[in-house]
Amino acid sequence: MKTKVGLLYGGKSAEHKVSMQTAMAVIKALDLEEFEIHPIYISEEGQWVKGPQLQGPVSSVKELEFSQGEALPPTALAPTLFQDGQDKGPFDVIFPLLHGPNGEDGTVQGLLELLNLPYVGNGVLASSAGMDKVIMKNIFAQAGLPQVKYVWFIRSEWENETEAAYDQVERELGYPCFVKPANLGSSVGISKCMNRSELEGAFKEAFQFDRKIIIEEGVSAREIEAGVLGNDYPECSVAGEIVPKVEFYDYKAKYEDGDTALIIPAEISEIEYSELRDMAIKAFKALDCSGLVRADFFLTREGKLYINEVNTMPGFTPFSMFPLLWKHTGVEYPQLIEKLVNLAIERHAEKQ
Ligand code: ATP
Ligand code: MG
Ligand code: MG
Ligand code: MG
Known part of the structure; x- marks a missing residue:
């Protein structure tokens, strides 16, 4: 059948x-x-x-x-x-x-x-916690995962105390910083800011997409990603590096220009990889994930690794990072789909 x-x-x-x-x-x-x-x-x-x-x-x-x-x-x-x-x-x-x-x-x-x-994929809790960058980061912080500094606001706070919000960002994070809608992906609504006037524009932009936004300290770092696959015994793929040809990995670079290089496996040391793998699995477990996630990291020149986020339903065309990472780990695209279907059926059976 x-x-x-x-x-x-x-x-x-x-x-x-x-x-x-x-x-x-x-x-x-x-x-x-x-x-x-x-x-x-x-x-x-x-x-x-x-x-x-x-x-x-x-x-x-x-x-x-x-x-x-x-x-x-x-x-x-x-x-x-x-x-x-x-x-x-x-x-x-x-x-x-x-x-x-x-x-x-x-x-x-x-x-x-x-x-x-x-x-297929993550359950209710992991999906919703993973979608909201503030909640996700709070959970990661609690799990002891290293992250860049961040602050967040809901729209009404910003409307009532606009200048105070900008002051807080400058005091706690400084420039550059990244302003993001709390609940989105594909870099939609995200801006990099170098000064107060850009910050003001970025707040307005991000609030078009969400009633809640997050602002993060901007780091100058390599962007490394890894895929995690499994339910109660998650496994991590090889790591991959993203090298955007633009200022940052924005929506255009992701889906329109195709000008971004994906380097798989990423040229990182054994030690860096094992740290990254442990962090990816820890993040998977901290959010109680199942099925799959793609974990995104920053690796600074000094070798410091930060987790940026996880995506509970990452880009999934054969040319997307997640399937490519698994291909290099030995799981071809059709097999990957089959694995995910089987993980879904297995998880469902365990719940019954
Ligand atoms: P997706 O779900 O498609 O991965 P997203 O919309 O959830 O994207 P992020 O991954 O958080 O967005 O950020 C998009 C890109 O912006 C990153 O890949 C990176 O290039 C840049 N970026 C985001 N936050 C920072 C930061 N704190 N410091 C430096 N660069 C950043
Ligand atoms: Mg994301
Ligand atoms: Mg996403
Ligand atoms: Mg990302």
């Missing part, structure tokens, strides 16, 4: 487009002898549309948007919720290929928990 995979992609998030590219790639890589693919598209407005079972790869993102498809409330994914029959329903596992809010942040995961469906 084939495994029926419900592929959830698109999503109501600034990372919608990224998710569409990923969905195309995953569809192409899934072995149709083993898997049945059932696409479920989430529009940018948040509408769910179920497409027909796929018979093979698609050639464009447009084909995956199903404007004529059957609109359904998300709960319609639940086959047996209100039945006591034996029918397992249309899906054996859901693969939420969603980045950012309303997908990577525990909301969809919560729905899938309620529907009692196995799903």
Whole structure:
């Protein structure tokens, strides 16, 4: 019997487009002898549309948007919720290929928990804690993981005491600093600031995307990433380095210019790698992750390693860092997908 995979992609998030590219790639890589693919598209407005079972790869993102498809409330994914029959329903596992809010942040995961469906990747807690950079950093701090200094504000604090907020950033962090929406990814809404006027612009920009923002001390450092895979016995991939040709690894560099070099394995020492691996696993456990994460680090010239963040649903095309890291570790893309599906089913079985 084939495994029926419900592929959830698109999503109501600034990372919608990224998710569409990923969905195309995953569809192409899934072995149709083993898997049945059932696409479920989430529009940018948040509408769910179920497409027909796929018979093979698609050639464009447009084909995956199903404007004529059957609109359904998300709960319609639940086959047996209100039945006591034996029918397992249309899906054996859901693969939420969603980045950012309303997908990577525990909301969809919560729905899938309620529907009692196995799903790939992190659970509710890890997803939501990992999406909010402030909560994530607080948890990492508590776990003793080294990080750059940070402060954070909600919009009302900034509106009521605007100058005091800037003063605090200058006093506690200085320049350069990075201003980020607390809940996003793909560098959307992030600015690097060198002075007060840039800081003011950056606050405004970040608050367009979120009611909460985080400001971090800017470090001049190499950017090293590693993938973690597993449930209760997580394993770490080789490390990779990102070398952006621009000021920092912004949205354009990630998805538009393709001008960024990925060096895998990263040229770091044995000692640096083992420290990084231990930190990646520690971060995975601190957030109670399962399935996968990509952990992002800064390595300074002095050899000091800081964790920047983890991504609970990292970029996942065959050219994205996470799959490439595993390829170099010995796990090819189709195998990686299979592993994730199996980890999802295994975790679900353990909960029952
Ligand atoms: P993604 O989820 O796609 O990895 P993100 O939106 O969560 O991205 P970050 O990874 O936090 O954003 O930051 C994006 C990029 O900005 C980093 O890869 C790095 O180039 C730069 N950057 C972020 N924070 C700092 C910092 N404190 N010091 C120096 N550079 C930074
Ligand atoms: Mg991120
Ligand atoms: Mg991300
Ligand atoms: Mg990052």
